[in-house]
Amino acid sequence: MSLTPEQIRQWLKAVPDPEIPHVSVVDMGMIGDISVEADQVRVELVPTFAGCPAIRLLQEQIGEVLAQHGAQAEVEVVYHRAWRPEDMTPEGWAGLRKAGFALPKRLSQDPQELLAEVACPKCGSEAVSLVSPFGPTACRAIFRCHSCGEAFELFKPPV
Ligand SMILES: [Zn+2]
Incomplete structure (x- = not known):
């Protein structure tokens, strides 16, 4: 089985934002680059705010979801570039409005x-x-x- 970043992004839609249920971390634009090398997955996690709580929890959840699909993942929290609202998907904005x-x-x-x-x-x-x-x-x-x-x-x- 060979993994693709698109497939992984799809799986990560199962991980909700810790503060806003019904909106996934993908739709919140919190997932940065995803790379796959010989079944080792690296996922960038971009906090919506550097001081946002629950980043560690999110790292664990992302690792667990990918483990359920048999993928070994390393989740790296990215601080060198800020989260941008433009990275949110239309589903993400709709979810926030609904909340x-x-x-x-x-x-x-x-x-x-x-x-x-x-x-x-x-x-x-x-x-x-x-x-x-x-x-x-x-x-x-x-x-x-x-x-x-x-x-x-x-x-x-x-x-
Ligand atoms: Zn009013």
């Missing part, structure tokens, strides 16, 4: 620009203000909507 996260309307590398273009996920109003740049985890920011009064979280790319 009730506000999403930036435009994908930008500039965090200020991202935070400036936020609409309430409940009523769509843009009359919102930032309550805290840090939500329950460093990946999230908390906003409040002035139209409906709802507080909501924005999924925030790394700064």
